[in-house]
Amino acid sequence: MLTPLTASQAIRLVRLAEDAVAKRGLPMQYDGAGALIPVGKDGVQVHDGMVAGLANLARTVAGLPRQQWRSAVAAHFDQITAPDGPPPIPDDLESELYLRLVCASTIEPTWAERMPKFAPGVLTVPATYTGRAVAMHFDIDSLGVTRDEASRIGLSNLRRLQDKVEHVHYNGAEITALTGSMFTASRALVLDTVLRESLQVENPPFGCLVAMPVRDMLLVHVLRDQTVLTALDMLVTLATTLFISRPGPVSPYVYYATDHEWHQVTDDTGEIRVQDVGQLSDALKRVGADRSSLL
Numbered sequence: 119m120l121t122p123l124t125a126s127q128a129i130r131l132v133r134l135a136e137d138a139v140a141k142r143g144l145p146m147q148y149d150g151a152g153a154l155i156p157v158g159k160d161g162v163q164v165h166d167g168m169v170a171g172l173a174n175l176a177r178t179v180a181g182l183p184r185q186q187w188r189s190a191v192a193a194h195f196d197q198i199t200a201p202d203g204p205p206p207i208p209d210d211l212e213s214e215l216y217l218r219l220v221c222a223s224t225i226e227p228t229w230a231e232r233m234p235k236f237a238p239g240v241l242t243v244p245a246t247y248t249g250r251a252v253a254m255h256f257d258i259d260s261l262g263v264t265r266d267e268a269s270r271i272g273l274s275n276l277r278r279l280q281d282k283v284e285h286v287h288y289n290g291a292e293i294t295a296l297t298g299s300m301f302t303a304s305r306a307l308v309l310d311t312v313l314r315e316s317l318q319v320e321n322p323p324f325g326c327l328v329a330m331p332v333r334d335m336l337l338v339h340v341l342r343d344q345t346v347l348t349a350l351d352m353l354v355t356l357a358t359t360l361f362i363s364r365p366g367p368v369s370p371y372v373y374y375a376t377d378h379e380w381h382q383v384t385d386d387t388g389e390i391r392v393q394d395v396g397q398l399s400d401a402l403k404r405v406g407a408d409r410s411s412l413l
């Protein structure tokens with residue numbers, strides 16, 4: 119449940135996490151399934167408190183020397199504010215509210231069912247950045263605005279963000295890796311702005327391949343020629359590897375985006391399913407790519 123840690127590493131992380139929450143006055147215990155749950159004085163779970171998932175923390179400490187784990191765990195739980203209530207609502211929603219793409223499997227099911235889907239397994243959730251961590255707002259009414267208004271504000275603020283841009287080249291193919299904030303992956307919701315401002319591309323005629331594996335990264339390949347096949351292989355590897363190893367997983371899939379429509383290209387095994395996406399199949403033909411290797 120706490121990949122990519124080994125069993126002994128996971129045991130140590132749980133022990134450090136339980137110690138950390140105890141020092142902060144939070145009565146919680148590990149549930150054996152990747153999270154700390156609130157408990158009463160008798161050690162029995164209570165159902166009106168905060169649940170603290172450890173999946174992101176496991177991915178964080180996996181890349182650190184053993185001697186740094188304790189401080190990393192402490193810093194993680196120092197980010198938790200207002201544990202006995204909902205996240206605070208910012209005074210200025212117009213400048214502080216964003217829409218965030220979130221992996222549905224990391225969200226408590228009764229909360230997840232309230233949120234619209236962007237793609238299979240990916241939800242769109244209103245969120246704010248508190249200065250140390252991102253707070254997600256599953257109770258739209260608590261924001262004091264309608265869902266449509268929250269979406270308008272969230273999209274507008276996503277468009278204002280600026281990306282750090284790096285171009286990765288391999289065998290003639292180019293993938294643009296965008297980073298820069300906790301909401302970079304969520305910029306997929308405003309892909310037209312990303313293409314125009316960060317990639318200097320306006321309305322690409324053949325569409326784009328896109329992956330948003332983790333919260334702080336967005337990967338884009340603009341279809342131009344037969345190098346799309348190499349780019350697709352690169353994206354599959356990057357998306358699946360980052361999704362299972364980095365904090366803030368969003369989606370392990372590769373998508374084809376064109377004309378404001380999104381189509382999933384890969385499945386749960388990482389297999390490429392071009393034949394199931396007619397629009398991409400047509401685009402490959404138009405750029406002169408040999409599709410037979412993908413079928």
